[in-house]
Amino acid sequence: MEKTVLEIINYIRKNKDLEPLENIDPKDNLRDDIGFTSFDLAELTVRIEDKFGIDIFEDGLITTIGEVYKKLKK
Amino acid sequence: MNYFLIDKDQNYSYQKLLKDIRQSTYYYPVLITDNLYLYFKNLILSLVADQPLTLLDSDLQPSMTKNIDVRMINKTENLEKNLHSISSIENLVEKVLSSKSTVTIFTSGTTGQPKEVNHTIKTLTRYLKKNNSHSKDIWAFAYNPSHIAGLQVFFQAFANQNPIINVFNMGRNEIYSLIDKYQITHISATPTFYRLLLPKEISYPSIQRATFGGEKTEGSLFEKIQQIFPNAKMNNIYASTEAGSLFASKGDCFQIPEEIKDYIKFEENELLIHKCLLGNSKSFFLKNNYYYTGDLIEWIDKDAGLFKFKSRKNELINVGGYKVNPNEVENVILQIDGVQQTVVYGKLNSVLGNILCADIKMEKGKEITEIEIRKILSYSLQDFKIPRIIKFTDNIVLTRTGKIKRS
Numbered sequence: 001m002e003k004t005v006l007e008i009i010n011y012i013r014k015n016k017d018l019e020p021l022e023n024i025d026p027k028d029n030l031r032d033d034i035g036f037t038s039f040d041l042a043e044l045t046v047r048i049e050d051k052f053g054i055d056i057f058e059d060g061l062i063t064t065i066g067e068v069y070k071k072l073k074k
Numbered sequence: 075m076n077y078f079l080i081d082k083d084q085n086y087s088y089q090k091l092l093k094d095i096r097q098s099t100y101y102y103p104v105l106i107t108d109n110l111y112l113y114f115k116n117l118i119l120s121l122v123a124d125q126p127l128t129l130l131d132s133d134l135q136p137s138m139t140k141n142i143d144v145r146m147i148n149k150t151e152n153l154e155k156n157l158h159s160i161s162s163i164e165n166l167v168e169k170v171l172s173s174k175s176t177v178t179i180f181t182s183g184t185t186g187q188p189k190e191v192n193h194t195i196k197t198l199t200r201y202l203k204k205n206n207s208h209s210k211d212i213w214a215f216a217y218n219p220s221h222i223a224g225l226q227v228f229f230q231a232f233a234n235q236n237p238i239i240n241v242f243n244m245g246r247n248e249i250y251s252l253i254d255k256y257q258i259t260h261i262s263a264t265p266t267f268y269r270l271l272l273p274k275e276i277s278y279p280s281i282q283r284a285t286f287g288g289e290k291t292e293g294s295l296f297e298k299i300q301q302i303f304p305n306a307k308m309n310n311i312y313a314s315t316e317a318g319s320l321f322a323s324k325g326d327c328f329q330i331p332e333e334i335k336d337y338i339k340f341e342e343n344e345l346l347i348h349k350c351l352l353g354n355s356k357s358f359f360l361k362n363n364y365y366y367t368g369d370l371i372e373w374i375d376k377d378a379g380l381f382k383f384k385s386r387k388n389e390l391i392n393v394g395g396y397k398v399n400p401n402e403v404e405n406v407i408l409q410i411d412g413v414q415q416t417v418v419y420g421k422l423n424s425v426l427g428n429i430l431c432a433d434i435k436m437e438k439g440k441e442i443t444e445i446e447i448r449k450i451l452s453y454s455l456q457d458f459k460i461p462r463i464i465k466f467t468d469n470i471v472l473t474r475t476g477k478i479k480r481s
Contacts, residue, residue, distance in 0.1 A: 014445060015444075015445055015448050029245075031245040031246075032245065037243070038266060038270060038394060038425055038426060039393075039394065039426065039457070039458065039462065041425045042394070042423045042425040042426040042429045042462060043429065043462040043463065045423065045424060045425055046421070046423065046429055046462070046463055047463075055424055057424040057425050058424050059272075059273060060269075060272030060273030060274075060298075061246060061269065061270050061271075061272055061273070061425070063245075063246060063247070
């Protein structure tokens, strides 16, 4: 699951002309460390929902990679 | 010290603003900058000097608009007035609010090309409230400064000499820490901005007023935001680039204010605005002196003038407060080599309200990737108009609202 999340993040980064990340840490902040704007977060939620069937932002915004994992493990 | 602006750890006082204005000998009629202080100072300079100004986004591609002479961007022009005589901040405010200048802003370009609208200080400050009860307000600045809503927040704060704290495009933690640090009392923002503040962790009692504008707000969002700002009065505002602010909400409905009621009409439930309430533009399409907004309403109490906004007549997609005309985007996609057919639509999204999607059918034997398409679109479309999810299909069967089209 972690690998798929990283692939999705790198796909969105590629569209923004950003280098792919080799790994991500649960502590990483989606805005500050991953470099995502609210438009990127909107895209992230759609791509994750396509793969896992879960809308990670449904109950409000989450800020870290760890929180994404937590939503997907539920 | 009486702060004028706090932007990314930089503080600017009203005294500094006054001093800078008094010493200025030139301004920029067409300025593109990321520096908010420079941007506001330039706006004030053009107004006090009664000279024209065109406002552009800091990320606007000049090729996007045919109305701008690119050579004019960031070129200086001498001020025709000597501003040394401005005696005080109060005097500066008076001069701004009685300016004869024309401020040109642009619509988001829903009919292909962004529309130019020329405003006067009168249309920009229609419902401005300037009195003692507002002297202690502290404003969060959460809009793009070149958009009508951003200008309204600016004038409301400036007229009352309130501090403006920039929170536009900032992350959630940063916004919360600024609200706390500066004890912000007023926020005006899009529902998308407020959605980014969820879920509630702690509450912020300093906020007295939270205004929602720019897109339709779902009732549950009001309730959730009320928990974060327990002391805030909340309302919705209807404003447009064409007309400025028109209605504020009463509960979850809107009411037409007495002073403009003779200039508002409805035709087949579409909101019509009389030209006297509008800025000036060559591109307005008027019929019998009325502007057709394309906003459809539903009456709640017709005698009391209470109504709700229902939908758009012409299918505009609201993406995080930015309005996108799918036809415009489709036309650009169709110019890409190998694209046979496309449909652009909004899909409900928990972050932006709607996310822009495109389905594309390619000609036989032609191939292209999603990333390549987005790259090509970025040369001619503003970022918010580029579909975030592009799917390739052999059969285009979706309507614009993302529903399966029944034939």
